[in-house]
């Protein structure tokens with residue numbers, strides 16, 4: 001019998017993931033029967049402790065800064081470049097004068113709807129598709145993409161730092177699975193901290209960019225498996241094969257597609273993927289970190305899901321928002337919701 005995800009194939013696409021998803025069929029294995037149960041009842045075990053709300057902030061730094069925001073836009077500094085993009089949440093007024101905003105090197109002039117293709121304009125000098133960027137000493141490439149994204153989500157940096165600390169403090173071999181890994185920054189941070197990393201993304205293009213970043217970061221000798229596959233299918237297979245991980249990161253879009261047209265819809269698919277993430281943990285796991293963005297839900301929703309999912313495992317679930325603190329007037333720009341289960 002076909003899974004509900006396979007039956008949903010062919011629905012209209014949207015968002016970034018749809019744009020990135022290529023026809024990458026390498027590494028994927030023929031589908032086997034679904035062994036992992038589809039309908040799971042609520043667990044009986046004691047719920048993990050909880051901490052919320054937790055607001056994780058990224059402050060302006062040498063690599064990245066949210067310089068100013070307002071009037072539906074944001075002005076950011078990505079390494080050497082100043083970039084202006086639409087920002088629906090910036091319903092306040094800009095703090096800096098127009099002359100500062102006019103110094104931008106790149107302006108995204110697209111539909112403010114994230115699904116629009118839009119286009120980039122370079123007011124000062126023509127720019128190529130990529131430019132050198134750095135995160136905490138890790139070199140990589142920023143890139144202008146058709147979906148107004150720039151090849152990195154800087155708000156994730158607090159998750160990366162926390163994960164690196166867990167890996168180093170473990171003082172033993174640590175295996176990390178990065179689902180929906182995009183251009184691979186989290187995978188590079190984990191590999192530099194000493195972990196063995198498996199990175200999964202549906203887009204051949206994104207996997208190519210992530211590999212380029214590994215070269216740029218001079219981490220080519222680190223053990224990172226780059227896998228172009230549907231995140232759910234990959235997790236199901238790892239569960240069947242008995243492959244296990246100490247840390248799982250999953251940062252799914254609201255809507256996306258696997259390389260074979262598999263449909264990802266967060267509200268329908270998240271509970272099952274969260275269960276799979278639990279099922280593929282080692283006997284001494286460290287953490288499972290979920291980020292969600294562009295969805296009509298509060299962090300209370302993913303908090304409840306994560307607590308129920310990790311019932312009986314001990315530890316605690318922390319949930320809240322990832323925000324970026326603005327340089328000009330100190331306002332906080334919320335970017336996403338997160339919920340993470342921590343073993344200790």
Ligand SMILES: C[S@@+](CC[C@H](N)C(=O)[O-])C[C@H]1O[C@@H](n2cnc3c(N)ncnc32)[C@H](O)[C@@H]1O
Pocket residue numbers: 016017018020021151152153156179180181182183184185186200201202203206229230231232251252253255256257258259262263264
């Ligand atoms: C927002 S990005 C993740 C950002 C990343 N965690 C980071 O911090 O850089 C979402 C990614 O999910 C991928 N994606 C979308 N649908 C997918 C699916 N069904 N299976 C695997 N990856 C998928 C997209 O190709 C895209 O790279």
